[in-house]
Amino acid sequence: MKQSAIGIYLVLGLLLSGCGLFGDPDERVMFPPEPDPLEHRYVELAGQMATEKPCFLISHNSVSVAPLNSPGTRAQYIRSHCFSTVAQRTASPELCEQVVSVSTLLYPGHRNNREQCIEGTEQATSSGGVGIIDHNAMFELAGFSDEKVQELMQAYQIPDNGRYCLIFSPEFFDAIEQMPRFSTEDDLDRMQNVEWKAHPFLTLRGFPCEGRFIDTN
Numbered sequence: 220m221k222q223s224a225i226g227i228y229l230v231l232g233l234l235l236s237g238c239g240l241f242g243d244p245d246e247r248v249m250f251p252p253e254p255d256p257l258e259h260r261y262v263e264l265a266g267q268m269a270t271e272k273p274c275f276l277i278s279h280n281s282v283s284v285a286p287l288n289s290p291g292t293r294a295q296y297i298r299s300h301c302f303s304t305v306a307q308r309t310a311s312p313e314l315c316e317q318v319v320s321v322s323t324l325l326y327p328g329h330r331n332n333r334e335q336c337i338e339g340t341e342q343a344t345s346s347g348g349v350g351i352i353d354h355n356a357m358f359e360l361a362g363f364s365d366e367k368v369q370e371l372m373q374a375y376q377i378p379d380n381g382r383y384c385l386i387f388s389p390e391f392f393d394a395i396e397q398m399p400r401f402s403t404e405d406d407l408d409r410m411q412n413v414e415w416k417a418h419p420f421l422t423l424r425g426f427p428c429e430g431r432f433i434d435t436n
Contacts, residue, residue, distance in 0.1 A: 244320040244329040251323055254281035254297055255401060257360075262301040263352045268386060269308050269418055274301035274317070275410035278401040284326045294328030296321050298402075303331075307339040315340065354383045361394035381427025387418040388432050 258277045265273040277298040284294050299318040306314035315336035322328045358368055368385060371377075377384050385391050392415040400407065417433050420426055 244322040244327070245332065246319060246321045247323075248280070248282060248321055249324045251282035251321075252280060254278070254283060257399060258297045258401060259283070260352065260357075261398075262297060262304060264357060264386075265301050266304045266308055267352055268392075269305065270392070270413065270416070271302055271305045271314055271317075272392065272395050272410055272413045273398075274298060274305065275402060275406040275413075276395070276398055276400045277301055279403075281401065282321055282323060282328075284323060286326065289330075291327050291330030294321055294323045294326035295331040299331065303336040303339065306336055307342075310340050312337045312340040354386055357386065358391070360398045361391055362397045363391070363394065375431045377431060378427050381431075384420075384428035384431055387421060387428060389415045 255278075258281050261273040261276050265271060279296070279298060281297040282294055283297050283300065286293060296319055299320070302314045302317035306312060306318075315333045318331075318333045318336045320329050320332040363371075363385075368382065371385055371388065371390060372379075372382065375384075375388070396407065396410060418428075420428050421431055421433055423429060
């Protein structure tokens with residue numbers, strides 16, 4: 220009787236905590252590997268640039284969990300989160316095809332799926348932003364020396380307070396391929412097929428980035 224009661228309490232506890240055994244995700248991973256912190260930074264970079272290119276640097280297997288999220292959204296592939304973020308920033312539902320929902324043993328993520336991603340694109344109100352990322356760290360990962368940064372700023376006549384503008388440049392866009400990658404060779408090929416597009420910030424009056432890079436392609 221005591222063992223039966225323990226079993227009931229265990230099941231109830233799993234239900235209340237949102238156990239990953241419930242729901243219908245695309246995939247289940249009991250014990251996912253620890254993601255590299257840099258993969259989260261790539262999501263932020265992709266969101267800021269409003270391009271999916273950095274998403275191809277992220278492993279297919281990296282999972283993030285958020286125990287305090289609402290039921291069904293407590294686990295997700297970091298890569299899927301990246302594509303979903305860009306899809307919603309750019310109102311591009313076709314990017315939702317890259318979204319795969321996942322649940323772990325303890326955390327369900329079945330609601331972080333393609334349908335949720337597509338719904339988000341219908342409510343898109345932003346096209347990326349300046350955001351809070353370490354631009355200098357991103358430049359270094361892309362192989363940009365301080366001399367290279369200064370050279371580009373001079374070439375494009377970017378003021379000192381517009382250093383971050385280089386994130387939106389074709390040169391940085393191309394250099395993303397040189398950044399540490401946690402994905403496959405196939406992803407590198409797919410990444411190279413993504414084309415640079417002028418970010419909306421480049422047309423905003425009063426921004427240091429105004430008018431830059433637009434005539435380069």
